[in-house]
Amino acid sequence: MRGGVVKNYLIDLLYPRRCPVCQDAAPYGEEICPECRKRLPYIRGPVCLRCGRPVREGEALCADCAEIRHDFDAAVSGFLYDDVMREAVAALKYKGRKEYGRVLGRLLYACTEKKLRRFRAEAVVPVPVHAKKKRERGYNQAELIAREVAEGLKKPLLADALIRTKYTKAMKTLSAKARRTNLRSAFEIGPGFVPVRSALIVDDIYTTGSTADACAAVLKEAGVKEVFAVTLAVGISTSDL
Ligand SMILES: [Zn+2]
Numbered sequence: 412m413r414g415g416v417v418k419n420y421l422i423d424l425l426y427p428r429r430c431p432v433c434q435d436a437a438p439y440g441e442e443i444c445p446e447c448r449k450r451l452p453y454i455r456g457p458v459c460l461r462c463g464r465p466v467r468e469g470e471a472l473c474a475d476c477a478e479i480r481h482d483f484d485a486a487v488s489g490f491l492y493d494d495v496m497r498e499a500v501a502a503l504k505y506k507g508r509k510e511y512g513r514v515l516g517r518l519l520y521a522c523t524e525k526k527l528r529r530f531r532a533e534a535v536v537p538v539p540v541h542a543k544k545k546r547e548r549g550y551n552q553a554e555l556i557a558r559e560v561a562e563g564l565k566k567p568l569l570a571d572a573l574i575r576t577k578y579t580k581a582m583k584t585l586s587a588k589a590r591r592t593n594l595r596s597a598f599e600i601g602p603g604f605v606p607v608r609s610a611l612i613v614d615d616i617y618t619t620g621s622t623a624d625a626c627a628a629v630l631k632e633a634g635v636k637e638v639f640a641v642t643l644a645v646g647i648s649t650s651d652l
C-alpha cells in the first residue's frame with residue numbers, strides 16, 4: 412500500500428493533474444485550483460421545475476417547458492454553460508483530457524446531490540456516444556461523469572444500457588426542431604440494459620433537452636417508468652433571462 416502512495420506521489424510530481432478551469436497543473440493533491448473553484452459557474456437562484464434551466468423569480472417553468480412536453484420527468488444541471496465550462500468541456504471532449512471527466516463529475520455530484528437523491532433513481536445511465544466516436548475519442552465523456560454520479564448515489568452504472576445507432580454530426584447549427592427529429596431514432600436499448608423502475612440519465616450539456624428526451628423515450632419504451640436527467644452544464648443565452 413505504502414509503495415502505492417509513493418508511486419502516486421511521484422506520478423503527481425511528474426505528471427501533475429491539470430485543473431479543468433485554467434488547464435494548468437493543479438496544486439499538489441488538488442484536482443482544481445482554489446482560485447479556479449471560485450470561477451465555476453454554479454447555477455444559483457430559481458430554476459425551471461422541469462428542466463433545471465435558470466428562470467426569472469416567480470416562474471415555475473421556462474419558456475421551452477411551457478411549450479414542449481418532455482419525455483423525461485425532470486432534469487437538473489450543476490453549472491451554466493459559460494466560457495469556463497465551455498473550455499473545460501471542450502478539453503474533455505476534443506483534447507483528450509479524460510481526467511476532467513472525474514473532476515467535473517465529482518463537482519456536479521456535490522452540487523446536485525440533494526436534488527438527485529429526491530429522484531430516487533435505481534440506476535444511472537450515461538448518454539452514449541456512437542461506437543465510432545468512442546473509438547476515436549477513447550472514452551465517452553458522459554460515462555466518465557456518470558461514473559462519479561453513480562458512485563455518489565451508490566447506484567449501479569449501466570454504461571451500455573443505451574447505444575447510439577446514428578453517427579450524428581455536430582448539431583449546433585440545427586434548429587431545435589431539426590435536432591429533435593434528427594435524434595429521434597439515434598438511440599436504442601443496448602446490451603447493458605437491466606429492467607429498472609426509474610433511471611437517471613447523465614450527459615455533459617443540456618441545450619434543448621432533445622437528447623435527454625430521445626434517451627428517455629427509448630428507456631420508457633423498454634418499461635422504465637420514470638426517467639430523470641442530470642447534466643454538467645445547461646446552455647443559456649443571456650437574452651433568455
Ligand atoms: Zn486552475
Ligand SMILES: [Zn+2]
Binds near residue numbers: 463473475476477
Ligand atoms: Zn424548462
